[in-house]
Amino acid sequence: MRAIYITGFMAVGKTSIGNELGKVLDLPVIDTDQYIEEKLAWDIPSIFERKGEMYFRDEEQTALRELPRENVIITTGGGMVLRKENRCFMKENGYVITLESSVNTIFNRLHDDLSRPLAAGKTRRELQKLFKQRQPYYHDADLIVETEGKSIPRIAPEIVGWIKTQMLSKRSTDRGCSNSPK
Template sequence: MTAIVLTGFMGTGKTTVGRLLAERLGKPFIDVDERIQRRTGLRIVEIFSQYGEAFFRQLEREELAAALREDAVVSTGGGAMLDPENVQRMKAAGPVVCLSASVDTILSRTAADTERPLLQHQDRRERVEALLAERASAYAQADVVIDTTQRSPEEVVEAILVFLGTVLRPEELPA
């Protein structure tokens, strides 16, 4: 039983790619942020505004730990890799794939999204650049980093499958 973990910054395609990858691998797809929202009955932005980021990160730690016990494709929140305990659990559960994208791509993909509390900022570009710089060393702990900037979700899935072919047993891969 192996979890495949997708991590990376917001707007890099974790949920879209994760659903497609899970379908190709015949595994369930788990979005940790969706689980947190179901558990609390609140949107992520509401959790941040009502309870703060530290409370959200604790919920994330708990839901991620539960998700990693399943044979599934698991999409983490963009900040999950900042917690060393999360990183340790992810790496123990299976391969960790970090999706990346250019700042322009991230801004384009998140332009209409008002649900991202960390982007509630006057200068979104400056904020994205600062967060990416802050998280670079955390994201570098992934087993592989795949740039989604110039790729369709299907092309990203193919790149992930090529990588997985180097780390998983043949019976764990799609025929």
């Protein structure tokens, strides 16, 4: 089976839902942020502080290409979709599933979280601005799943059903990225 890439804004539940999908589908789950932290032996805030966001984005892109492309669920960091090359790579090598939630829910989950450099200390309005800037990139996905008010055990079967439909329809593996946002 092609890789399953879980994308979405910070704190939408990518890791939790990815782990549930891993149980349901009996597949390993790899979190790109955790992979990068282990590889560099630094946490994400330290990477941003010491090397900057561009260095981290380069590491994300490298990690994406180092990870398996079959029989795996990969949960991505919220900024993985910022580079068109990453979006194209994920589409060419797997199913891209974006999780969405409201800005209010995301803000409530993030407002005391200092582990996310791009959200730490942000007001609701600042977070909403970042969310809106990224939304077109998140929507460049095969499936968008609204998570607001849904439990993880309810979301996972929705995604599994969609994946099974895709596998049965034998979707072409040449999926290109010509219509992808820049």
